[in-house]
Amino acid sequence: METLLPLMVGTLFAAGLYFILHRHLFKVILGLILFGLATNLFLFVIGGLTRGGSAIINEEQTVAVEPYADPVPQALLLTAIVIGFGIQAFSIVLIRRVYMTFKSNNLDELQKENEAQ
């Protein structure tokens, strides 16, 4: 799985970037979400994969025993996911607002309108 997961993450990155490069607002959001997902998985995979053994200390022990997953990337990931959600939610609402105001779903047209003003 160590070999296949990077392939999948690479595909996610590619798809995310492809969507971000579009000028359609909705697709840009989709791209952002995909890119965020890919980045999280990237961190996770790079931090090292451990099957099973979650980073929890058993009732009988006072210290963790191998095999257990590296808790540091997980802690980072949790933060990243939550903050990523904040960005996603904000951008969705922002785009709704832009769409309502300008009646346009095209990033380029927004610019032109800006210049016209």
Added chain:
Amino acid sequence: MLYAILFGLLMAAVAPLLHRLLGRWVAVPMVLAPLLLLGLYFSFMPEVLQGHAVVQRHTWVPELDINLQFRLDGLSLLFALLISFFGALVMFYASGYLEGDPLLGRFYLFLTLFMTSMLGLVTSDNIFGLFVFWELTSISSYLLIGYKQAEKEARVAAWQALLVTGLGGLALMAGLILLSVAGDSYTFSGLLERRPEVLEHPFYLPAVVLVLLGCFTKSAQFPFHFWLPNAMAAPTPVSAYLHSATMVKAGIYLLARLSPVLSGPDVWHVSLMTAGGITAVLGAVLALQHTDLKAILAYTTISALGLLVTMLGIGTDEAMKAMLVFLLAHALYKGTLFLVAGGIDHRTGTRDLNRLFSLGKHMRYSGTAATLAALSMAGVIPFLGFVGKELLYEASLENYLLLGICLVTGVAFVAVALIMGYRIFWHKGEEKTQVHPHAHFRLYFPPLVLAFGGLLLGLLVNSQALPLLQQGVRTITADPSLELKLSLWHGFTPVLGLSILTLLLGLALYLALPWLGQRAAVLQPLYRVGPDAAYHKLFELFLHGSKSFILWLQDGHLRSYVMYIMFFFCGLLLFILWRDTPGIDFNDRIYQLQEVRLYELVVLFLVISALVYLLGTRSRLTSIVVMGLIGYSSALFYILFGAPDVAATQFLIETLTVVIFVLLLHKLPAFIYLSHQFMKYKFIAISVVFGALMTYVMLLVQQQAIPSQLKEYYGKVSYLEAHGRNIVNVILVDFRGLDTLGEITVLAVAALGIFSLLRLNPEKGGKP
């Protein structure tokens, strides 16, 4: 000596305050400060005259060999005395020249800052120290040239001077660093000791080129001479002090300082003689074509600087003697003439030669000073200028070309001296110039002092000036036993003949000037292709070029910016991968593939097929659902590889995202394809490259995994110290609790933003 510098900086800093407190009496402390420094440097005189250098060290950044090392030898002391003596006179003069100027305090700030940095420059032994002071003189020169900030001419000239000398300064920095690498020393005294290594090092040539670039820009050598005449937009005291007597001689000083280290190879001598010779003749010729007093003086200054550089290029003991004596003589007479020109400007309101006649009646003292200085400039016995000129001829006797250069400049100097010392003051013209009746003591006293200085030093050249000049020459030639003999009268030698010939030719040239002036118009088209014009062309080209480049680069499209970032990122990554070429061990990889479980493959297949579907779909609702699917699948991976907390979060977040999406779906734009077909392929290409690179990077990182000590640490202490069994949770709420607080804050800010965006109502007066 550090305290001298600190004292100067302090005086500069308090100058505006003093001006506010003392009003016009601010001049008193500002004149006393340089006098105090002058006394301080005089106190070092006996030690230096015995041939010892006064050395002081203060460590600053020892790790980088950047230290404040001061070293006062004959050359430094000569310059330091000149700078502080001139400083006192110019400060005094300025109080009269700029009387009533509301910005006088600021002027004193700049001027004192300049004087201090100049003193630091000539006493610094560490190359970085010298560079810092060198740049400080450029900056203070910029501020002083642009002192009349309301005038566009002054601003342009200031900017030009800063750019030219600043770029030269950068070259100098690089050159000095190369030198210090070659000689393995960061001080000039250290470089001198390791001269053979420096000369043979491959860095010698680039270092010389860069150092010369720095010195030539600073000392206005051809083809960088153009900034100096423009710098005359500064108030006259500044022109006299910076752009004639001291700052432009910083380049000469550094060349003299480095001469014992770098001279020897032909490249040094030839480039100095070439640049200096061209500059000397060019300055002399251009000086005669102008009618503005300050322009004439500026061009003769350029010419004199050219002569000094030529002498340094010749490099013989005679030439070094001539260089140093002429430098002193020039500073004295040119300073006088500048100050007199300022006085004339002040009294008559003009500096145009053709409107100034018989000023001598009204400006007796200034006239006397100008005449004395002019006599020194022309090289008439018994002035110091005469001694200097004799030495110049003596040093260049062996080469006819050099002799010719000296003769041409000498003749032009005589003609200019006749203009400055005779024509405008004593010549009876057909019209009278209006002269403001009130003579100003502060405007004629300093030039008188300087002019008499030139006369006295000439008369007493044997006794008074000699010891210090001798120490200076010994420094430049690095020959501690060299004897300097100066005398007014050499007997009837060929050199005396040349001096007399110069005077006669100069007189002839002066008489022929009106006739020549009518024909000089032919040369006008030449000025349009000169370096000054080239500078402005280049400047415009640069502005225009950067404008269109920025417009091309920053076209306002999000995708362009993302694309540039990705291009750069991928390029950098590819470069690193290509350079280090760490391969991936594929055998090991294939072996690993055997461990793959079936359920893992199922989830993987789910993600990939969902992605493919997402790329093709045109429905917004479908794409939201598919996005959710991908999110849930990645959460499954977190579960499979021991991260239940992450998975839980991912499930929650994914659900929330889908809910928000669906709630707002009817208010979101419909799905249509907007980009061109060609763009699509471009996007696909860059995306695929990027994705492939990321995969490759991940595989590489996995192959060279670094064992984490943090994992072990948290595994040990999370229960014992923080009393929590779930290590991830313990990290989040305990070990890195502050980070989590930051995260919550970010979410709160995002929530505030969302809330206000939703509540914002354009129809009710809220602006979109």
